[in-house]
Amino acid sequence: QVPYRRGPATGSVILDGSIAYFELRTVAIHPAATHLLIVGEVLAMGSDAPAAEVPDPLIHFASAYYRLAP
Numbered sequence: 001q002v003p004y005r006r007g008p009a010t011g012s013v014i015l016d017g018s019i020a021y022f023e024l025r026t027v028a029i030h031p032a033a034t035h036l037l038i039v040g041e042v043l044a045m046g047s048d049a050p051a052a053e054v055p056d057p058l059i060h061f062a063s064a065y066y067r068l069a070p
Contacts, residue, residue, distance in 0.1 A: 002015060002016075003015070003016040003017075004016055007021070007023045007044060008023075008044055009023040009043035009044035010023045010024075010025070010043060010044075016048060017048050017049070018047065018048050018049075019047060019048075019049050019054055019055070020045070020046070020047050020054075021045065021046055021047070021048075022040075022042055022044070022045045023042070023043045023044040023045070024040030024041060024042055024043060025040060025041045025043055026038060026039075026040055027039045027040055027041050056068060
């Protein structure tokens with residue numbers, strides 16, 4: 001079993017040790033070809049990792065991956 005807890009805003013499952021988590025309220029659902037695009041309002045967010053252990057963000061743009069520079 002994976003250790004988890006319930007989020008404070010919605011009661012959603014949050015995996016212990018997560019780098020980041022978001023709790024959302026569904027605002028809209030839009031059909032998009034064979035998928036659904038779900039738009040949410042952020043109600044709560046956080047991280048279990050100390051700042052020194054969080055990896056640099058990875059960005060996907062124009063079919064390539066990039067890291068943010070300080």
